[in-house]
Amino acid sequence: MTSPMTFMQMVVGADAAAEHVVLQLNRDGETLGDVALSAADAEAHIEAVALYRAQLKTPVAAAIDPMGRIEATNNPVWTTLSTPHGPVLSLRHPGLGWVSFVFPASESRALGKALIDLADRAEAKG
Numbered sequence: 001m002t003s004p005m006t007f008m009q010m011v012v013g014a015d016a017a018a019e020h021v022v023l024q025l026n027r028d029g030e031t032l033g034d035v036a037l038s039a040a041d042a043e044a045h046i047e048a049v050a051l052y053r054a055q056l057k058t059p060v061a062a063a064i065d066p067m068g069r070i071e072a073t074n075n076p077v078w079t080t081l082s083t084p085h086g087p088v089l090s091l092r093h094p095g096l097g098w099v100s101f102v103f104p105a106s107e108s109r110a111l112g113k114a115l116i117d118l119a120d121r122a123e124a125k126g
Contacts, residue, residue: 008032043097 011024020036037045053060064070077092087108090100103111 046096 006027008025008027011026013022013024014020015022015036020038021042023035023037025032025034073091073093079090081088081090083102086102086104088100088102089108089111090098092098
């Protein structure tokens with residue numbers, strides 16, 4: 001006879017010294033084990049999870065939920081560069097690391113215009 005499938009739960013946190021991301025695996029309220037990831041290991045796993053997430057049948061939402069909570073990084077470090085594939089915008093997220101996007105010229109212009117328009121409106125409000 002086979003036993004019913006039990007689901008495990010993963011709890012994510014940081015160690016007391018804030019030097020490692022700690023993954024704790026639990027089943028039926030019992031801790032099965034912990035994994036401590038250094039900053040470099042955490043970044044590698046985040047990148048791997050993102051690559052596999054992109055392959056899932058259920059896509060990331062095509063638009064931001066206007067009623068949803070938006071976690072935004074205030075005044076992120078950013079850089080741009082030119083590549084044969086088009087302009088690249090890279091943004092530094094404190095948890096995700098550097099996230100880069102290649103834009104066609106038309107989208108680069110549209111993004112620049114949208115940011116200027118938003119900045120102008122913010123300044124007009126005072």
